[in-house]
Amino acid sequence: MKPLVFETRELTKKYGSAFALQHLNMTIEEGDIYGFVGENGAGKSTLMKVIGGLVHPTSGEVSLFGQREKQELIRARRQVGFLIETPSLYPHMNAEENLGFYCRIFGIQDKARIGEVLQTVALTDAGSKKTSQYSLGMRQRLGLAIALLNHPKFLVLDEPINGLDPVGIVDMRRILELLAHEQGVTILISSHILGELQLLATKYGFIHQGRLIKEVSAGELLQSAQSMITISTPHQAAAMSLLKEKLQLEDISINTAGAIEIPKAAADLEQLMTVLLQQGIPVEGFNLSAPNLEHYYMDLIGGKGQ
Missing domain, CATH: 3.30.70.100 (Alpha-Beta Plaits)
Structure with a gap:
């Protein structure tokens, strides 16, 4: 068995009397491209916010890279990159300037990292173009570049291809395949474009009304469906x-x-x-x-x- 990057045990999140997550038991192994499938309101975004520390569970346990304690989880999150829906960009800045801002926020001293991530997401030709002039696909790629600044071992992506045109979707898929297969990044990705998700994922988790109803590998899906x-x-x-x-x-x-x-x-x-x-x-x-x-x-x- 490969090392576990992320695991939950009986994870539950309640808002008043309503359950956002119910007794979730989930495992993501090193090297997985984990496709997270569920309808709107099923609990996908809530789980991703739990991973990022933006939402605190009502009960249950969360583990990142084998770490479970509060301070250990805070340190472990430094190895995680996030792209949750639309990235936050300064419209009057170009790509390098936006990335420079986030380098200061993240405490990243190596400015060469800016050029590296721009090359990874194919934005080296954007030059001095302000992000207010970017297409949605370019904005999503720059958001991914921000998520990659800290050399993450684990990437959490909530609807990264939402609203993209076919060319943008293919570009995003190629970038994620490169990250997973050439750089060894483990990925958790949700998307409503299930046909595209099926081209990318190696494992799936199906969530409904806050409950994880099944986990299955891509091979098992092909055999059973x-x-x-x-x-x-x-x-x-x-x-x-x-x-x-x-x-x-x-x-x-x-x-x-x-x-x-x-x-x-x-x-x-x-x-x-x-x-x-x-x-x-x-x-x-x-x-x-x-x-x-x-x-x-x-x-x-x-x-x-x-």
Whole structure:
């Protein structure tokens, strides 16, 4: 087993009578890219604030790099970098000036570190451009550069790709892959863009209503989640009725895009197409989707976002 970077035991946070976190038992090992999945209000941001010392647990235990005591945790947090939603930047300053300010805040004497982190996040060409003129993607990358100033061993990222365009999302993914695979940084990342998270994470934690309902490796997810056959047709009801009757399919549904979905294990694609075409049902398209986080998470919580 690899060394533990972060661990909670029965971690609970209450606000009055409401639970933000309930008896959370979570482990992140060295080298993990841990994808944190859950709906709004599930408790993701609360946990990240607990890691940063911004929120204090009601009960339970938190461990960072094996340290549990209050003063030890304070010291351990010096090895953690944070990007919680939108970074705080001075709009009248350029990238180097903003990073210089944070170097003074963090007590970092080595000014060469500014150039290093700018190179890591691909902002060396920004020059004297004020951050007020930055795109959202550039602002997120500069926020990540700030989080990297202290050479963190553990990086905590809350929705770092929220609002980015496709190019910005790909840029952020490449940077995080470089940090994890070439610099050995352990990463905890939350995102609502689950398809992108699936390209990056090596392990997942699924949280619902403050409870961690499952932890699973990327390999285990691929083995346990089912691939789906999707069929697009203008005659959904007739097609579903026909497939149920002719092939005795029970596990058949309509997805959010309006296409028919059938688990790959339950049917043969050639059989499906033959039945539909023989009965004159027009097929506009079909697809085999890989196991995905959205299906897996919705199955875990019973298909309900409540």
